Amino acid sequence: MRPYSRLSRQAEDEALWELQGQSFSQVRRRLGVSYGTLRRLLEREVNDGALSLVAGEGAIFLGIDEHSFRHQDMVFTVTEVKQRRVLAILKDDRIASLKGFLRQLPGGRVKEVCIDMKGGLWKALQGLFPQARVVVDPFHVIADANQRFDEARRLEQEVRRRRVNIPKRVFLVGREKLKEEQRQKVDSLLARYPNLGGFYWAKEKLRELYQQVDRATAARCLDNIILNLKAGDDGELIRWGNTLKGWRQPILNHFHNRTTNGFTEGCHTKIKMLKRLSYGLRNVEVYAKKMLLGFLPAPRSFHTN
Numbered sequence: 001m002r003p004y005s006r007l008s009r010q011a012e013d014e015a016l017w018e019l020q021g022q023s024f025s026q027v028r029r030r031l032g033v034s035y036g037t038l039r040r041l042l043e044r045e046v047n048d049g050a051l052s053l054v055a056g057e058g059a060i061f062l063g064i065d066e067h068s069f070r071h072q073d074m075v076f077t078v079t080e081v082k083q084r085r086v087l088a089i090l091k092d093d094r095i096a097s098l099k100g101f102l103r104q105l106p107g108g109r110v111k112e113v114c115i116d117m118k119g120g121l122w123k124a125l126q127g128l129f130p131q132a133r134v135v136v137d138p139f140h141v142i143a144d145a146n147q148r149f150d151e152a153r154r155l156e157q158e159v160r161r162r163r164v165n166i167p168k169r170v171f172l173v174g175r176e177k178l179k180e181e182q183r184q185k186v187d188s189l190l191a192r193y194p195n196l197g198g199f200y201w202a203k204e205k206l207r208e209l210y211q212q213v214d215r216a217t218a219a220r221c222l223d224n225i226i227l228n229l230k231a232g233d234d235g236e237l238i239r240w241g242n243t244l245k246g247w248r249q250p251i252l253n254h255f256h257n258r259t260t261n262g263f264t265e266g267c268h269t270k271i272k273m274l275k276r277l278s279y280g281l282r283n284v285e286v287y288a289k290k291m292l293l294g295f296l297p298a299p300r301s302f303h304t305n
Contacts, residue, residue: 007033012041020294023278039286046289046296059111061257062102063264064121065137066093067271069284077271078102079264081114086267086295089288095124102128114261116140117247136250137261138210145203146172148240152199166193175204198237202229215255222248270294 001008007015011031015038018027024035063081066074074093078101079086090097098121113125114135125134153166166189170182178186190197205225212218222244229241244251254260274294281287 007037007041012045015041016045016293019290020296021274021277025279042286042289042293046293058109060105060109061111061259062087062105062113063137063261064098064113064115065261065264065268066116067268069287070280070282073284075284075288077264077267079261079267081259081261081263084263086292089271089291091284091288095120099124099128112253112257112259114259114264115250116261117144117243119246122250133253133256134250135253135256135259136247138254139261139265141206141251142203142210145206148236149196149199149203152196152236156193156195166196171196171200174207195234198229198232198234202237202240209251210254212255215252218255219252222251267295 015027015031015033018030019038019042022030024038027033027038028035059082060080061082063077063079065077067077069075076088076090076093076098077086078088078090078098088101090101102125107129108131110129110132112133112135113129114137115121115125117136117140122134125132149171150168153168153171157164157166170178170186171189173182175183175186186200190200202225205221209218209221209225212221226241226245226248229237229244232238232241271291271294274291275281278290281290
């Protein structure tokens with residue numbers, strides 16, 4: 001037992017094990033341990049430092065993304081995508097907080113960092129890890145394309161004098177996944193609403209981009225998309241082309257190691273489940289440690305046989 005503690009090591013391990021998948025109230029009622037004791041145990045045992053998790057000599061491949069702590073309050077999640085480990089859940093989404101954490105890492109070993117399309121984040125990473133490749137996660141590139149098309153679809157509905165309802169789902173599904181009658185429906189709608197044609201073409205070409213076998217082929221495909229977007233007569237298409245041109249290098253960096261933020265997105269799915277099981281948490285520091293606890297292996301001695 002720890003000095004001045006009323007819980008044995010075994011009891012502490014059991015409390016942490018129970019807290020991984022239950023709320024504080026559930027564990028308190030089950031084990032007869034107060035919230036204050038559980039919180040102190042959580043804060044003491046769950047270490048949010050990353051140095052021990054990336055110990056060794058190998059390359060580090062980081063994944064950085066945001067998720068919602070509560071409503072519009074966002075926090076950063078930092079992972080090692082190749083080793084599939086959660087390194088940290090930060091207490092906010094400020095670039096300064098992220099930089100403070102990343103400075104703990106051995107910078108010379110960071111080879112790639114996978115992010116979404118946020119210019120401030122890219123700039124910060126260039127300053128911290130100038131030798132590392134910054135990769136834009138393909139999911140966010142396609143999600144951005146879908147969002148741009150959907151905005152064009154809604155605008156087309158609004159500008160029509162007659163009330164029209166342009167379906168959404170059939171456009172957002174990849175064309176290769178559509179049945180023949182669905183493809184005919186898409187073609188018919190595009191013929192009726194030609195302003196959507198450029199957005200749909202670019203969206204599908206970006207999907208084709210990630211099916212290319214090497215970086216050189218992908219570069220030609222991406223340059224063709226940018227050229228056609230910038231040659232369009234729609235201001236939004238031109239702005240989209242300029243955005244892709246600005247992010248050209250990070251987009252193509254994906255083809256070096258096919259690095260994605262898929263593991264990070266999977267962690268966010270698990271975090272949503274843990275939040276529901278916890279019935280919500282108001283303190284962001286407790287929240288970060290409680291979520292990290294869900295990704296740790298079983299405690300030292302409990303349930304190890």
